[in-house]
Structures are given as structure tokens and as C-alpha cells.
Amino acid sequence: MDTLSSISEYLQQGRANNVRELVKQAIDEGIAAQDILEKGLLAGMGIIGGKFKNNEVFVPDVLIAARAMNAGTEILKPLLASGGVTAKGTVILGTVKGDLHDIGKNLVRMMMEGKGLEVIDLGVDVPSERFVEAAKENNAQIIACSALLTTTMPAMEEVVQKAKEAGIRDSVTIMVGGAPITDGFCDKIGADIYTPDASTAADRAVEACAARLNQ
Ligand code: B1M
Numbered sequence: 001m002d003t004l005s006s007i008s009e010y011l012q013q014g015r016a017n018n019v020r021e022l023v024k025q026a027i028d029e030g031i032a033a034q035d036i037l038e039k040g041l042l043a044g045m046g047i048i049g050g051k052f053k054n055n056e057v058f059v060p061d062v063l064i065a066a067r068a069m070n071a072g073t074e075i076l077k078p079l080l081a082s083g084g085v086t087a088k089g090t091v092i093l094g095t096v097k098g099d100l101h102d103i104g105k106n107l108v109r110m111m112m113e114g115k116g117l118e119v120i121d122l123g124v125d126v127p128s129e130r131f132v133e134a135a136k137e138n139n140a141q142i143i144a145c146s147a148l149l150t151t152t153m154p155a156m157e158e159v160v161q162k163a164k165e166a167g168i169r170d171s172v173t174i175m176v177g178g179a180p181i182t183d184g185f186c187d188k189i190g191a192d193i194y195t196p197d198a199s200t201a202a203d204r205a206v207e208a209c210a211a212r213l214n215q
Helices: 003-012 014-029 031-053 057-079 103-114 128-137 154-165 183-189 197-215
Strands: 090-095 118-121 142-146 173-177
Touching: 003 014, 003 057, 014 031, 014 057, 014 128, 031 057, 031 090, 057 103, 090 103, 090 128, 090 197, 103 118, 103 197, 128 142, 128 154, 142 154, 142 197, 154 173, 154 183, 173 183, 173 197
Parallel strands: 090 118, 090 142, 142 173
Antiparallel strands: none
């Protein structure tokens, strides 16, 4: 089995130490960090996701796979992050209220930091008003919300609403993303930018920060 397939396999088994070692090995073999992420780690997570949906594996299995995923991405972090020196803007990031999924959010943080943005990560299950308070406290250009559950998507609309109530809606760009989110949903709730993946989110965040800071 090649290194990327082994990473996927061990990730599915939740063997974080093996994943960590294999990611290091893949780097030593000269495999690009983006390929290790997509063809090794994310491929494994995709298979686990499918099995979870079909009731072939259960929450504890998914949880240990997620830990193995995080162990792998930690090693990749310095390679995915190209290392900007001066902050090109400030982003308040979090997974919305009621939602505990953080793997996608962590990737978004990694990619944004890699593009030189300062990211204040509020974690998971973040109350809507907390996004807004943090944006005010830090003079942030962007609020970025992640959601993985259809049941937690409405919390994103609440963030938009809270920003309006706090009088900061015009001074902050609200970005949304996560597997169930679409462009149409973004428009419907009055958010500004939807992106389907972490890398595009980072590119759009840099553009949005630049536009605001050069106003
Ligand atoms: Co959950 N879960 N889960 N889960 N889980 C899903 C999301 C689900 C689709 C599985 C399924 O049924 N097929 C399903 C949701 C169904 C729905 O709402 N329609 C589901 C469910 C039902 C649940 C529970 C309710 C299960 C239960 O308890 N019975 C429960 C809810 C807990 C809660 O949040 N309150 C639950 C729990 C869990 C675990 C804790 C076990 C674990 C999370 C561990 C963790 O995150 N630390 C977990 C996991 C791992 C998954 C799956 C298998 C994988 C999610 C993931 O990390 N994917 C998932 C099935 C699947 O997606 N195939 C599933 C990899 C990650 C990189 O992708 O987060 O989509 P993703 O991020 C992508 C993009 O979406 C985007 O960038 C990333 C790629 O570059 N992106 C953004 C994300 N955020 C962004 C923000 C942006 C821009 C892009 O801008 C701001």
C-alpha cells in the first residue's frame, strides 16, 4: 500500500500515532502537503463519513478518526501555512451555537493564518453574540462561521442579526461555510461570502480584508 493510502487507512482506524508518523514519512518522500491533506487525510475522513451515514461505524469511531485527522493536520500546518509576517487583517472564526464539528473550521484557520491573517478562533458551540462581541473587541474585518449540521445553520442568520443590532453590520464582512451551506443560503440570510473549502475561504478573506483596510 502506498503512503497516502496507508494514511487514509490508519485514519479510518483512528490510529493517531501511525497517522502522525506516516504524514512525516510522506513529507520526507517529497509528497506535496496539499496532496497529503486531500488524498490521505481527507480521503480517509470521507470514507468514515460515508460509513457513519450508513450506520456501519458510530460516534466513538468517528471521534477517534477525527483525533487522528487533527494529529495529521498539526504536522502539515507549517507546510500549508506559507508564513505571512505582518497581519493582513483580523478574522473572528468559530463553529456556530449547538455545533461541535471543528475539523473544517481548523482547516480554515490554518489556511487563513497561512495567508498572513490574524485569526481569533472562538472554538465550537459559539453563541451568536460572542462572534459580534469579539469582532468589536478586536476591530475585526471578518466574522467567519462554520456549521456542519442542518439544525445549526439558522445560528448563522442569528449572527447576521446580532451584528445588525450591535451596529457593526456595515463594518464587518460575514463569511459562512461548512458542508450543508450554499451560496443561496448565504444570500438568504444576508451574509456576504460563501466558500466551499478552506483554501478558497482564505483567498476571499484576504481580498475582503484588503478592500476594507484600503477603504
Ligand atoms: Co457529525 N455529522 N455529528 N460528527 N460528522 C456529519 C456532519 C453528518 C453529515 C454525518 C452523516 O450523517 N452523514 C451528520 C449531519 C447531518 C445533517 O445535519 N444533515 C452528522 C451528525 C448527524 C452528527 C451528530 C448529530 C451525530 C449524533 O450524535 N447522533 C453529532 C452532532 C454533535 C454536535 O455537533 N452537536 C455529530 C458528532 C460528530 C463527532 C463529534 C463524532 C465528529 C466531530 C469531531 C470534530 O469535529 N472534532 C463528527 C464528524 C467527524 C462528522 C463527519 C463524519 C465528518 C466531518 C468532517 O470533519 N469532515 C460528517 C460526515 C461528512 O462530512 N462526511 C458528520 C472533514 C472536514 C474537513 O470537512 O467540516 O465539511 P468540513 O469542512 C470542509 C468544508 O465544509 C469547508 O472547508 C472544509 C474543506 O476545506 N468549510 C468551510 C468548513 N467550514 C467552513 C467555513 C468557511 C468556509 C469553508 O468559511 C467561514
